[in-house]
Amino acid sequence: MSTPPVSTPKIRIRGLHKAFGSKIVLDGVDLDVETGTSMVIIGGSGSGKSVLLRCILGLIEPDAGTIEIDxxxxxxxxxxRQDALRRQIGMLFQNAALFDSMSVGENVAFGIRAKHSDRNGPPxxxxQALQMAGDLLKQVGLDPSVGDLSPSELSGGMQKRVGLARAIAGNPNIMFFDEPTTGLDPIMGAxxxxxxxxxxxxxxxxAIAITHDMASAQRIGNRAAMLYHGRLIWQGEASELMHSGNAMVDQFTHGRREGPITMELRK
Known part of the structure; x- marks a missing residue:
């Protein structure tokens, strides 16, 4: 009987290291994200979650390791080729990161035109981009008329929706979400x-999402992992986050003061 072929993960990370001076942030991260999977990465502040995403995006250069897409x-x-591979990625930043100097519609249209920059034919x-932006705003539950407003006229929840509309412009086949529910009330977060x-x-x-919000993690993800001191200490189904059997994960997900994770003094 022949062995079935092993599929190549959409994203494969091996031995990823990153330090800032004497501060080690990523200490040999290994991670596979299969095609079509929504992976949620949890961990405390400073555990390396955002640095991991920024290394994949090319905003930070790792010290060692490999990052593969397909x-x-x-x-x-x-x-x-790096640029072409990374243009597959749509990103929802923690605070939406909208351009204050542009209207809402122009923000979304910017994402549309940017994603068309490497394709055959004119963008x-x-x-046309503003018309397409209106359609994208509808997809995230906003009336196209919101496109005429400035980002400062929107609530935090509406800004997140606009950021999501911009992130899905160009139909990305990889999506990153950086703390998508930060600053939102529980209903808007849901x-x-x-x-x-x-x-x-x-x-x-x-998709890869990083979050501190355990309810959000279980709603978004079907797989989950936890970063601690720059290493992935646990991976499993997102549905197992609250009863993982790992003492560190259980302490973090239940917000317990007592346990193997201790607060460290900043130097």
Missing amino acids: GENLLTASRS PSRA VIDGLIVDCVQKLGST
Whole structure:
């Protein structure tokens, strides 16, 4: 009987290291994210979650290790190939990161035109991109008329929705979410999580989300992992987060003061 072929993970990370001076942030991270999986990464402040995403995005250069997308190592690929691989990624930043100098519609249209920059043929015109932006705003539950407003006129929840609309512009097949429910009340947090799940499923995307919110983690993810002192100390089903059997994960997810995780003094 022949052995079935092993599928290549959409994202594969091996031996990833990153330090800032004497501070080790990533200490040999190994992670596979299969195609179509929604992976949630939890961990305390300073555990390396955001640095991990920024290394994949190319915003930070790791000290060692490999980062592969579809089996191709980002860190050794040509610059043009790196750019092409990373253009597969849509990103929802923690605070939406909207451009204050642009209207809401122009923010979303910016994402549309940026994603078309490497394709054959001219990018959509400004008018076409704004029309497409209106359709994307509808997908995240906003009336297209919101496109005429400035980001400062929106609530935190509405800004998150606009950030999500911009993130899904260009139909990315990889999506990153950086603390998507930070600053939101529990009901709006659940709304944003529902929109994220709907968008990821509609696009068939592979997703990585980082969060401190355990309810959000279980709503968004079907797989989960925990970073502690720059290492992944646990991986499993997101549904097992609250009863993982790992003492550190259990302490973190239940917010217990007593346990193997202790607060460290800042130097």
